[in-house]
Amino acid sequence: xxxxxxxxxxxxxxxxxxxxxxxxxxxxPEGAIGYxxxxxxxxxxxxxxxxxxxxxxxxxxxxxxxxxPFFTWLPxxxxxxxxxxxxxxxxxxxxxxxxxxxxxxLLLLSVPxxxxxxxxxxVFSPYDSVGExxxxxxxxxxxxxxxxxxAFAYPMYYTPHAALVSLSTxxxxxxxxxxxxxxxxxxxxxxxxxxxxxFFLNLLFVYDMSGTNGTAVxxxxxxxxxxxxxxxxxxxxxxxxYNNWKVFVIALIIITFIGALIEYxxxxxxVTEESLASGSNGEAKKSLPIGxxxxxxxxxxxxxxxxxxxxxxxxxGMIKNVSQNYFCTAMFANEAGNYTVxxxxxxxxxxxxxxxxxxxxxxxxxxxxxxxLGSKAKAILMGAVVATAGxxxxxxxxxxxxxxxxxxxxxxxxxxxxxxxxxxxxxxIFDHQEAVHGVRTDGLSMTIYGAIMAGMTGLxxxxxxxxxxxxxxxxxxxxxxxxxxxxxPWVFIGGETLCYLVIFLTFIxxxxxxxxxxxxxAIIIDQKAAALAExxxxxxxxxxxxxxxxxxxxxxxxxxxxxxxxxxxDKLAKLSPEKRKxxxxxxxxxxxxxxxLRKAAGRAPIEL
Numbered sequence: 001x002x003x004x005x006x007x008x009x010x011x012x013x014x015x016x017x018x019x020x021x022x023x024x025x026x027x028x029p030e031g032a033i034g035y036x037x038x039x040x041x042x043x044x045x046x047x048x049x050x051x052x053x054x055x056x057x058x059x060x061x062x063x064x065x066x067x068x069p070f071f072t073w074l075p076x077x078x079x080x081x082x083x084x085x086x087x088x089x090x091x092x093x094x095x096x097x098x099x100x101x102x103x104x105x106l107l108l109l110s111v112p113x114x115x116x117x118x119x120x121x122x123v124f125s126p127y128d129s130v131g132e133x134x135x136x137x138x139x140x141x142x143x144x145x146x147x148x149x150x151a152f153a154y155p156m157y158y159t160p161h162a163a164l165v166s167l168s169t170x171x172x173x174x175x176x177x178x179x180x181x182x183x184x185x186x187x188x189x190x191x192x193x194x195x196x197x198x199f200f201l202n203l204l205f206v207y208d209m210s211g212t213n214g215t216a217v218x219x220x221x222x223x224x225x226x227x228x229x230x231x232x233x234x235x236x237x238x239x240x241x242y243n244n245w246k247v248f249v250i251a252l253i254i255i256t257f258i259g260a261l262i263e264y265x266x267x268x269x270x271v272t273e274e275s276l277a278s279g280s281n282g283e284a285k286k287s288l289p290i291g292x293x294x295x296x297x298x299x300x301x302x303x304x305x306x307x308x309x310x311x312x313x314x315x316x317g318m319i320k321n322v323s324q325n326y327f328c329t330a331m332f333a334n335e336a337g338n339y340t341v342x343x344x345x346x347x348x349x350x351x352x353x354x355x356x357x358x359x360x361x362x363x364x365x366x367x368x369x370x371x372x373l374g375s376k377a378k379a380i381l382m383g384a385v386v387a388t389a390g391x392x393x394x395x396x397x398x399x400x401x402x403x404x405x406x407x408x409x410x411x412x413x414x415x416x417x418x419x420x421x422x423x424x425x426x427x428x429i430f431d432h433q434e435a436v437h438g439v440r441t442d443g444l445s446m447t448i449y450g451a452i453m454a455g456m457t458g459l460x461x462x463x464x465x466x467x468x469x470x471x472x473x474x475x476x477x478x479x480x481x482x483x484x485x486x487x488x489p490w491v492f493i494g495g496e497t498l499c500y501l502v503i504f505l506t507f508i509x510x511x512x513x514x515x516x517x518x519x520x521x522a523i524i525i526d527q528k529a530a531a532l533a534e535x536x537x538x539x540x541x542x543x544x545x546x547x548x549x550x551x552x553x554x555x556x557x558x559x560x561x562x563x564x565x566x567x568x569x570d571k572l573a574k575l576s577p578e579k580r581k582x583x584x585x586x587x588x589x590x591x592x593x594x595x596x597l598r599k600a601a602g603r604a605p606i607e608l
Contacts, residue, residue, distance in 0.1 A: 011098075012096055012098035012099075012100050012105045013098045013099050013100070015098070015100040015105055015108070016100075016265075017099065017100070018100075018104070018264075018265060018266070018267065018268045019265045019266055020034065020266060020267065020268040021548065021549065022548075022549055022553070023270065023541065023544055023545045023548055023549060023553075024169075024171075024174070024545070024553075024557070025168060025169050025171065025174035025177070025178060027177070029266055030178075030266055030267065030268070031177060031178060031181050032181075033262060033266040034262070034263055034265075034266030034267040035164075035178050035181040035182050035185070035263075035267065036181050036184065036185055036188070037259075037262060038259050038260070038261075038262030038263030038264075038266060038267075039161055039182065039185035039189075039259065039263055040185045040188040040189050040192070040259065041189075041255050041256070041258055041259025041262065042107075042157060042161070042256055042259030042260045042263060043158075043185055043186060043189035043259070044189045044192055044193065044252070044255055044256070044259070045114065045118065045252050045253075045255070045256045046149075046154050046158075046189070047186075047189040047190045047192070047193040048193045048197065048252065049121075049149065050193075050457075051190075051193050051197075052193075052197075052201075052204070053121070055205070056122075056204075056241075056245065057071060057142070058071070059205055059234075059236050059241075060205065060236060060238050060241045060242055060245070061138060061142075061238070061242075062238070063138075063139075063142075066135060067135065067139060070139055070143075074142075074143065074146060075146075075457075075461075078146060078147050078150055078151060079455055081147045081150075081151035081152075082150055082151045082155070082451065082454045082455060083451050083455070084151065085150075085151035085152045085155045085156075086155045086159065086447050086448075086450040086451040086454065087447055087451075088152070088155075089106065089155045089156055089159045089160070089446075089447065089450065090159065090290075090443045090444060090446055090447025090450070091290070091443065091447075092106060093106065093159070093160060093163065093442060093443050093446065094288075094290075094442075094443035097276070099273075099276070101167065101268075101269030101272045101273075102160075102167070102269065102272050102442075103159075103160030103161075103163045103164055103167055103269060103272075104160065104164070104264050104267060104269060106156055106157070106159070106160040107157060107160055107161065107260045107263055107264045108260060108261075108264055109156055110153055110154075110156035110157035110260060111256065111257050111260050111261075113148060113152055113153040113156055114149070114153040114154075114157070114253070114256050115253050115256075115257075116148060116153075117145050117146075117148035117149035117152075117153045118145070118149070118249050118252065118253055118256075119145070119249075119253075120141045120142070120144045120145030120148060121141070121142060121145035121146065121149065121249075122145075122245050122246055122249040123246050123249060123250075124141050124145075125137060125138040125141035125142060125145075150454065154454070155450050155454065157260065158450060158453065158454075159446050159447070159449070159450040160446075161182070161263065162182070162423060162446060162449060162450070162453075163442055163446045164178075164182070164263075164267055164269070165178050165179045165182050165423045165424060165427055166271070166423070166426060166427030166430050166442060167269040167270070167271045167272050167442070168267065168268065168269065168270060168271070169270050169271070170270070170271060170274075170431065170520060170523075170541075172424070172427075172428060172513075172516060173371070175424040175427050175428075176367050176370060176376060176421060176424040177367060178424070179420060179421060179422070179423040179424035179427075180363060180366060180367050180420040180421070180424075182423060183419055183420045183422075183423065184363050184420070187356075187359060187360075191356065203244055203248075204241060204244055204245055204248060205234075205236050205241055206236060206237045206240040206241045206244060207225075207226035207227070207234060207235070207236060207237065208226075208227060208235045208236055208237040209224070209226070209227070209237075210237075214227035214228050214235045215227060215228055217234075271440075274527070288439045288441070288443075290443070290444055292439075293439075293441040293443060293444040293445075294444060296433055296437050296439070296441055297433075297441050297444060297445065300429070300432075300433060301509070302429050302432065302510060302511075302512040303429050303433070303441075303445070305506050305507070305509070305510050306422075306425065306426055306429055306510075307445075307448060307449075307452075308502075308506055309380075309418070309422065309503055309506065309507070310422070310449055310452050310453075311452050311456075312499040312500075312502055312503050313415075313418055313419075313422070313499065313503065314452055314453060314456040315456050315459060315460060315495075315499060316495060316496035316497075316498075316499030316500065317415075317456075317496065318456045318457050318459070318460035318461075319460040319463060319464065319491060319492075319495035319496060319499075320492060320493075320495065320496045321460070322457070322460050322461050322464050323464050323488065323491045323492045323495075324348050324351065324352075324492060325344060325345060325348050326344075326464070326468070326473075326484075326488055326491075326492070327488045327489070327491070327492035327493075328344040328345070328347040328348045328351065329343070329344025329345075329478060330344070330478060330481070330484045330485050330488045331398060331399055331404075331485060331488060331489070332344065332347055332399070332401055338479065339478040339479050340478075347401065350405070351404075351405065351408055354405055354408065354409060355408050355409065355412045357409070358409050358410075358412040358413035358416065359412050359415075359416060359419070361413065361416070362412075362413060362415075362416020362417070362419065362420065363416065363420060365416070366379060366416050366417045366419075366420040366421055367420070367421070369382070369417060370417065370421055375513050376417075376421040376424055376425045376428075376513065377425060377507055377510040377511070377512070377513060379417040379421060380417045380418045380421060380422065380425070380503070380507055380510075381504060381507040381508065381510070382417070383413075383414045383415060383416060383417035383418055384414065384418065384500045384501075384503045384504035384507060385414070385504055386410060386411075386413060386414030387410070387411045387413075387414030387415050387496075387497070387500040388414070388497055388500045388501050388504060389410065389414075390406075390407045390408075390409070390410025390411035390413075390414055390497075391407065391411055391493055391494070391496060391497025391500065392497065393406065393407045393410065394407030394408070394411075394489070394493040394497075395489055395490075395493050395494055395497065398488075398489035398493065399485075404493075407493065411496065411497070411500075414500070415500075418503070425510075425512070425513075426445070426449075428512050428513055428516065428519075429512050430442060430445070431516075431519045431520065431523065432512050432515050432519050434519075434523055435515070435518070435519035435520075435522040435523050435526075435594075436522075436594070436597045436598055436601050436603070437601045437603070438526060438601075438603060463491070463495070464491060467487050467491055468484075470483075470487070471483040471484045471486075471487050514590060515590065515594055518590065518591060518594050518606075518608070519594075521606070521608055522594070522598075522606050524540075525606050542554065542557055542558065542561070545557050591608060594606075
């Protein structure tokens with residue numbers, strides 16, 4: 001092990017231990033607190049920035065009026081730093097070898113970076129309505145804060161957060177449960193920022209009630225609600241808004257810190273602990289260089305399919321999100337027959353609220369569906385079929401709002417297995433790679449995954465903007481722009497539908513789960529061999545439970561294993577002799593395929 005890695009481990013070994021002591025995953029407290037409550041709080045800041053930071057820059061700081069190129073190019077240029085930031089996080093995860101794990105320490109490391117980024121974005125930049133000096137200072141602060149947040153602070157949190165599912169346990173069912181909960185946190189954070197925060201936006205975007213400029217907008221009782229400028233946009237009191245944002249961000253920093261702390265203490269990396277235990281003198285083996293990880297990954301068809309899946313899933317979802325308002329505005333006229341931004345916004349809100357219902361239902365049914373089908377990949381495949389069918393329905397009737405709603409709901413329901421089970425399926429791929437090659441590729445894989453999650457917003461926005469430019473979009477000419485009405489269904493509905501069609505076609509050959517039993521046995525065989533070669537005693541997962549949790553937990557685990565073995569034996573007993581023989585032959589064929597992969601990787605075959 002390199003000196004650098006040793007130092008990294010010794011530093012992070014000083015961190016306090018996890019409060020999760022059980023060797024088995026439990027819904028409470030690990031699932032409910034560590035994977036739901038903590039991440040929801042920690043992800044809240046990013047959801048708020050994603051929804052409202054552009055509005056803050058344009059409506060409070062008015063950057064789009066006095067620094068339009070900066071406003072346009074900041075997110076585009078920052079993509080470079082986002083990629084570099086994700087590479088850095090991936091390498092850090094590879095090089096951290098500690099009792100606290102390889103991912104969990106980064107959750108804590110993300111907190112001070114997040115604090116500094118938010119301070120630069122909202123607090124350090126001096127506010128003054130006039131003066132070139134303020135303009136320059138504000139742009140410098142925002143550029144620093146923006147890149148600190150999206151390129152370093154958020155990847156430093158999100159990448160290890162996503163990796164925790166694969167590092168939590170080797171039990172596939174438990175991983176599926178944690179993946180479902182983990183993916184629900186992003187929706188919960190987004191829901192808090194998009195459904196609850198709007199009721200308090202008047203505190204963050206304070207209306208200018210001086211009446212010196214603009215036209216008054218009255219409520220139904222004739223009282224002045226706010227003033228609008230010549231374009232109909234509300235006029236805000238920039239100084240008051242800026243001051244309120246500073247206070248709000250301090251609260252947000254505290255919430256982010258509490259969330260990261262909860263997630264750190266109520267999660268556990270059992271797979272990393274195994275790696276530590278399997279190394280000489282309790283040290284984990286040296287991480288594989290990125291180049292060597294890449295050789296393994298790019299020869300693994302299941303890994304390639306999974307990365308293509310993440311790319312398409314995120315791209316399709318982001319294209320739908322960024323184009324939703326344009327679609328609703330262009331496709332549906334109000335009672336007076338006019339296409340307006342206001343009416344389009346109302347329909348967009350309706351779609352978002354209704355679309356959240358099947359997403360919530362999917363969180364409950366995705367895991368049982370995978371268990372019923374016997375495979376997470378089959379559940380995602382079936383969901384892709386449903387989502388594609390829903391998209392085709394919407395494309396056939398894009399101007400009929402009730403049918404568009406039905407299409408939206410069907411697509412949302414079909415997307416739920418992909419949304420909730422994909423991280424657990426990726427963990428199965430990591431196990432398969434470890435069984436075949438003797439190493440895991442978490443570092444490179446989560447680097448690419450994080451870059452995909454962060455980078456698709458910019459790509460989707462670019463696709464939308466290219467289409468809008470192609471149809472000469474202008475908000476003042478929506479009424480007569482038939483080219484816009486012809487294009488938007490293909491963007492809002494067709495883009496995501498095509499992505500799901502490709503996901504369906506690729507997932508037809510996604511069969512990594514068939515190696516599950518062999519993978520786990522191969523990993524145990526390798527761990528036993530490593531312990532024997534180093535003169536150490538091998539400690540099984542069951543024996544570890546006896547050591548860590550006591551005799552009662554050990555006996556409970558043995559009963560659980562015996563019940564599962566009896567269930568499998570009963571299933572086998574019900575089969576006809578012909579089917580039983582066919583099953584045994586298939587298992588032998590699968591073992592031969594697996595040993596072929598081991599041989600190609602330069603490793604000895606195994607016997608079961």
